[in-house]
Amino acid sequence: MVSCESPGILVLTELVDNGLLTTRTRLLVGLAQYLTAGLHGELIALVTGNGAAKAAREAASLGVDTVLLADSPSFGTSGTEALAANICEVCAGLRPRLVVAPHTQAAQDFMPMVAFRLGTALVTDCVGITAREDSTLVFTKPIYGGNALAEFVSGSPTTLATVRIGSGREPTECGHAGSIVPVPVREGRYRLEVLESKHDEPSGPVLEEAGVVVAGGRGLGGPEGFDKLRGLADTLGGAVGASRPPCDLGWADPDTQVGITGKIVAPDIYIAVAISGSSQHLTGMSDSGTVVALNNDPDACIFNAADYGVVADWQQVLPAFSRKVRELLGS
Amino acid sequence: MHNGLNMIVCVKQVPDPEGPPTSYRVDEEARTVTFQGIPPVVSPFDENALELALGLAGVHGGTVTLMSLGSRFSPAVMLKALATGADDLVLVEMNGDTAPDSFATARLLAAAISRRGGFDLVLAGIQASDTNAGQVGPGIAELLGIPVIPRACHADVTDGRLVVKHAVPGGHETVGVPLRELPVVLTVGFEAGELRYPHLAAIKAAKEKPQARWDASDVAGMSPPGNLLEIVGLRAPKRERRCLLIEGDTPEEQGESLAVRLREDGVL
Ligand SMILES: Cc1cc2nc3c(=O)[nH]c(=O)nc-3n(C[C@H](O)[C@H](O)[C@H](O)COP(=O)(O)OP(=O)(O)OC[C@H]3O[C@@H](n4cnc5c(N)ncnc54)[C@H](O)[C@@H]3O)c2cc1C
Ligand SMILES: Nc1ncnc2c1ncn2[C@@H]1O[C@H](COP(=O)(O)O)[C@@H](O)[C@H]1O
Numbered sequence: 280m281v282s283c284e285s286p287g288i289l290v291l292t293e294l295v296d297n298g299l300l301t302t303r304t305r306l307l308v309g310l311a312q313y314l315t316a317g318l319h320g321e322l323i324a325l326v327t328g329n330g331a332a333k334a335a336r337e338a339a340s341l342g343v344d345t346v347l348l349a350d351s352p353s354f355g356t357s358g359t360e361a362l363a364a365n366i367c368e369v370c371a372g373l374r375p376r377l378v379v380a381p382h383t384q385a386a387q388d389f390m391p392m393v394a395f396r397l398g399t400a401l402v403t404d405c406v407g408i409t410a411r412e413d414s415t416l417v418f419t420k421p422i423y424g425g426n427a428l429a430e431f432v433s434g435s436p437t438t439l440a441t442v443r444i445g446s447g448r449e450p451t452e453c454g455h456a457g458s459i460v461p462v463p464v465r466e467g468r469y470r471l472e473v474l475e476s477k478h479d480e481p482s483g484p485v486l487e488e489a490g491v492v493v494a495g496g497r498g499l500g501g502p503e504g505f506d507k508l509r510g511l512a513d514t515l516g517g518a519v520g521a522s523r524p525p526c527d528l529g530w531a532d533p534d535t536q537v538g539i540t541g542k543i544v545a546p547d548i549y550i551a552v553a554i555s556g557s558s559q560h561l562t563g564m565s566d567s568g569t570v571v572a573l574n575n576d577p578d579a580c581i582f583n584a585a586d587y588g589v590v591a592d593w594q595q596v597l598p599a600f601s602r603k604v605r606e607l608l609g610s
Numbered sequence: 611m612h613n614g615l616n617m618i619v620c621v622k623q624v625p626d627p628e629g630p631p632t633s634y635r636v637d638e639e640a641r642t643v644t645f646q647g648i649p650p651v652v653s654p655f656d657e658n659a660l661e662l663a664l665g666l667a668g669v670h671g672g673t674v675t676l677m678s679l680g681s682r683f684s685p686a687v688m689l690k691a692l693a694t695g696a697d698d699l700v701l702v703e704m705n706g707d708t709a710p711d712s713f714a715t716a717r718l719l720a721a722a723i724s725r726r727g728g729f730d731l732v733l734a735g736i737q738a739s740d741t742n743a744g745q746v747g748p749g750i751a752e753l754l755g756i757p758v759i760p761r762a763c764h765a766d767v768t769d770g771r772l773v774v775k776h777a778v779p780g781g782h783e784t785v786g787v788p789l790r791e792l793p794v795v796l797t798v799g800f801e802a803g804e805l806r807y808p809h810l811a812a813i814k815a816a817k818e819k820p821q822a823r824w825d826a827s828d829v830a831g832m833s834p835p836g837n838l839l840e841i842v843g844l845r846a847p848k849r850e851r852r853c854l855l856i857e858g859d860t861p862e863e864q865g866e867s868l869a870v871r872l873r874e875d876g877v878l
Contacts, residue, residue: 383779384777384778384779385779387744387760388748388760391712391744391745391747391748391749391752392748392751392752392758394713394745394749395713395716395745395748395749395752395753396752398713399838400711400713400838400839401712401745402839403742403743403744403745404742404744417842417843419843420742421742421847422643422740422741422742423625423627423634423643423739423740423742424627424739424742425742425847426631426634426636426643426846426847427634427636427643427844427845427846427847428844428845428846428847429641429841429843429844430841430842430843430844431839431840431841431842432839432840432842433838433839433840434836434837434838434839434840435838470757471757471759471785471786471787471794472785472786472787473783473784473785474773474784474785474786475783475784476778476781476782476783476784477781477782477783478780478781479780479781515878523800526800527800533777533801534780539742540655540736540737540799540800547877548872548877548878557628557631558631558634559627561849562847565847565849569872569877570851571868571872572853580631582853582855583849583850583851583853584849584850584851585851585853586851586852586853586854587853587854587856587868587871587872587877588853588854588855588856589855589856589861589864589865589868590855591861591864591865592861595860595861595862595865596861596862596864596865596868597865598862598865599861599862599863599864599865599866600865600866600868600869601865602866603865603866603868603869603870604869604872604878606869607869607870607873607878608878
């Protein structure tokens with residue numbers, strides 16, 4: 280068991296296929312670094328994965344005091360059980376004040392397991408964590424589908440949170456590298472037999488980390504509309520997203536759903552095509568830089584959440600818009 | 611041969627989440643959200659969970675029990691859910707005004723599920739539309755010491771196994787659990803399909819189905835679990851932006867002007 284003199288914050292990291300940290304993990308380290316200053320504890324990161332040494336070095340260079348490296352093939356797919364077991368082990372040793380993970384589908388699976396196993400509080404999908412003067416932590420999260428933001432304080436010695444990408448910050452230069460400590464890996468017992476496993480070929484940039492997202496809604500009227508969005512997204516080097524109805528209806532891959540029960544995105548540019556702007560959708564993209572809305576209903580809620588709007592039939596606007604964008608960008 | 615699966619579906623009563631944002635009033639002082647003109651409904655993903663259970667019962671037999679924890683239950687909401695084909699209803703009633711957090715909710719539901727006993731599957735929504743927490747399903751599984759299969763899309767029984775297709779990050783996975791190794795918990799989202807609509811006759815008949823009312827403090831034993839999280843503030847989100855509407859004589863012209871404007875403003 281790993282232990283630590285003055286436990287502060289434990290950051291759970293997420294890796295990209297190339298073995299580096301995801302952007303949202305880096306931004307979460309930045310947030311944790313900021314919070315640690317007020318908590319007078321150590322900043323610790325747990326890097327789990329198969330061949331994760333590179334990510335551990337990256338974390339150490341970001342100003343993390345200690346990087347715990349759990350390198351094992353058991354963190355592959357279906358690794359939820361293994362992850363949960365190892366995180367519990369590390370938490371039991373460290374007793375950190377706060378354990379944070381990027382808000383992802385994977386975290387939504389393993390964090391409740393860890394929380395209930397340890398009997399500690401968990402706040403999922405935080406849009407903010409702040410420390411009061413007395414160092415009490417306040418967790419802000421959307422409730423009622425994003426119609427309200429609630430602030431929670433926790434009564435348990437350790438509190439877990441999953442955090443949205445938009446609430447992170449760039450880590451500040453600290454000039455020294457943290458130490459990397461390999462930790463023993465407890466083999467998690469996956470209690471279910473996997474009969475079949477299908478992984479989608481990623482096409483284009485990862486939705487949550489894309490600089491541009493072109494998203495379509497029910498008003499696209501069918502899957503063909505998404506091919507047109509894909510064209511524009513390719514021109515802009517962006518990703519395609521969707522509101523929920525197209526995912527329900529099979530027009531779009533459910534993995535591209537943006538919103539409270541889908542992906543949380545914060546691109547520089549979010550283009551919403553034929554999306555009405557329900558609170559469940561808006562809460563998933565309202566941290567975006569510039570929001571552009573195309574909708575033929577002038578009263579659609581999306582216009583209240585947009586910086587630029589066109590009130591017209593998307594079928595007529597989009598081709599002209601895409602053509603002009605290609606021309607202007609010279610591509 | 612097995613005699614079908616005995617299933618417990620956790621259903622929560624919530625204000626209709628499809629109601630317009632204007633129907634939600636955030637009272638910052640009282641730290642509560644109030645609703646105007648929207649009816650209570652079963653939380654949408656719990657409906658999907660119920661549909662998955664009814665589908666399994668339809669093909670393989672078995673029973674479907676609805677279980678709900680709360681106060682001020684609407685008889686109409688629960689009857690409608692019963693009428694879709696569930697066998698019985700257990701209401702676990704709380705008194706007091708403080709809503710239980712995820713931790714207390716999972717503990718109370720796990721206790722109620724244990725008290726009920728004799729179940730093969732527990733189904734819950736991936737998240738409730740009011741808390742947006744996504745904790746109670748996996749929480750119940752941990753507290754009962756059984757596995758959870760998150761985001762189940764489809765379930766079937768073949769060769770003495772429960773076979774579940776579920777969404778995993780970046781794809782799908784199909785897992786099998788020998789029937790003798792049940793129970794497990796499934797969490798369910800919209801992929802499982804919309805809940806069938808009850809006939810009017812079924813709604814009338816649902817009144818005759820068994821309904822139990824349990825007191826939450828009995829279920830929990832001597833000391834009801836307290837909350838780990840306390841709500842200390844509540845506010846409405848600020849997402850208002852000033853929208854510049856791009857005009858033009860034709861939609862094509864509007865589209866082109868939009869591109870030019872975005873370029874000029876340095877957005878593109
Ligand atoms: C618990 C729960 C969770 C949910 N989670 C999510 C989530 O994560 N993400 C999400 O997106 N939703 C979610 N929803 C659903 C959400 O409430 C809305 O139903 C959904 O976002 C609406 O999608 P939409 O805007 O595409 O469709 P609609 O509301 O039907 O809007 C379609 C829009 O297209 C416009 N339109 C139609 N034709 C044209 C045209 N030719 N040209 C231009 N515009 C056109 C219409 O004016 C309209 O504004 C959730 C709901 C619940 C209850
Ligand atoms: N009070 C409740 N009564 C019945 N089921 C509940 C209750 N609260 C939560 N659940 C179940 O747990 C799921 C997840 O809830 P939550 O963790 O609050 O997002 C819901 O979709 C329900 O299936």
